[in-house]
Amino acid sequence: MAHFICTACGMQYAESEKPPAQCAICEEERQYVPPRGQSWTTLDALAQSHTNTWREYDAGLLGIGSTPHFAIGQRALLLRTDKGNVLWDCIATLDAATVTAIKGLGGIQAIAISHPHFYTTMVEWAQRFDCRIHLNAADKAWIMRPDPAISLWEGDTFKLWHGVTLIRCGGHFEGGTVLHWQEKKNGGANGRGQGKGIVCSGDTLTVATDRKWLSFMRSYPNFIPLSAREVGHIGRAMAPFSFDVLYGHYFDRVIAKEAKAVLEKSIARYVAAVEGKRGY
Numbered sequence: 001m002a003h004f005i006c007t008a009c010g011m012q013y014a015e016s017e018k019p020p021a022q023c024a025i026c027e028e029e030r031q032y033v034p035p036r037g038q039s040w041t042t043l044d045a046l047a048q049s050h051t052n053t054w055r056e057y058d059a060g061l062l063g064i065g066s067t068p069h070f071a072i073g074q075r076a077l078l079l080r081t082d083k084g085n086v087l088w089d090c091i092a093t094l095d096a097a098t099v100t101a102i103k104g105l106g107g108i109q110a111i112a113i114s115h116p117h118f119y120t121t122m123v124e125w126a127q128r129f130d131c132r133i134h135l136n137a138a139d140k141a142w143i144m145r146p147d148p149a150i151s152l153w154e155g156d157t158f159k160l161w162h163g164v165t166l167i168r169c170g171g172h173f174e175g176g177t178v179l180h181w182q183e184k185k186n187g188g189a190n191g192r193g194q195g196k197g198i199v200c201s202g203d204t205l206t207v208a209t210d211r212k213w214l215s216f217m218r219s220y221p222n223f224i225p226l227s228a229r230e231v232g233h234i235g236r237a238m239a240p241f242s243f244d245v246l247y248g249h250y251f252d253r254v255i256a257k258e259a260k261a262v263l264e265k266s267i268a269r270y271v272a273a274v275e276g277k278r279g280y
C-alpha cells in the first residue's frame, strides 16, 4: 500500500495497492494529462530524486520550492508571524532536510492553501508538523486524501489569528483563496511590505510574467478565461484589505510595491478586454 502522487499535478491520493487509474485533477478541464500519459511516484522516491530550494524574501518570509522542477512547479511560502509559522500553499517534496530546517525555525502552526492544484502532500506536512490544514469548503470535492487534520472554512473570510486572514476570492476555483498578512510592527515582512500588509495569492491572482500586472483565469494551461462577473467579484472580495506587496506562486512572481493599485488596474484591464471595451 502506498500514497501515490501524480507526477503531472503533484496531487497525493489516499492509500492504495496500485496507482489510481487516473488523476481526477488532471482529467478535469483546468489541468491536462501529459502526452506521455499519466505516471505516479511516492514521497520516498521523490526524496531520492528531488531536493528543496529556499529563497528568503526577508527574515519573516521564506519561499520553498522543489529542484528540479516537479509537477506544476509552484513554491510554497513559510510566513513567520508573531503568533506562529504558517505554510502557505504546499509542494509535494518534503525531505528530511526540509523538516529539520523548518523545525529549527519553530515548526508550522497552520497550513493554508489557495486551491486544489496545490493540495499535493498537505497531509504529510500536517503530520510531520502536527498542525491543521485550512481549506475553503467550496473545494471539498477535490480533496483526494481525506484526513482529520483538514479543517474546512466557509464564508468570505477566515482569520487564522490576529493579522493573518484567508480571503475567498473564487475565480480559478470556487473556493479560490488568498492570504492577507498584516502585523502592527512590520506588516508581515520585515523589509518589504513595511506595515502596509502583504498578500500571498497562489494563482487565484496570478502575477504576470512582466511582474507589473495580475491576471485571472479558470485554466492557465488550457487558456480558459473567467467572466467579468467573476473577476469583478475578486475586486470586491479584496476591497477591504490594504497591502503593498503581493507574492504569486513561483519564486520570481512578486509585485514588489503598490500591489493593491496593481490589482485594481489589472481587474479594470481584464474586464475591459472581455467586454470588448479595451480602447486600443
Ligand SMILES: [Zn+2]
Pocket: 006, 007, 008, 009, 010, 011, 023, 024, 025, 026
Ligand atoms: Zn494529476
Ligand SMILES: [Zn+2]
Pocket: 115, 117, 172, 203
Ligand atoms: Zn491552479
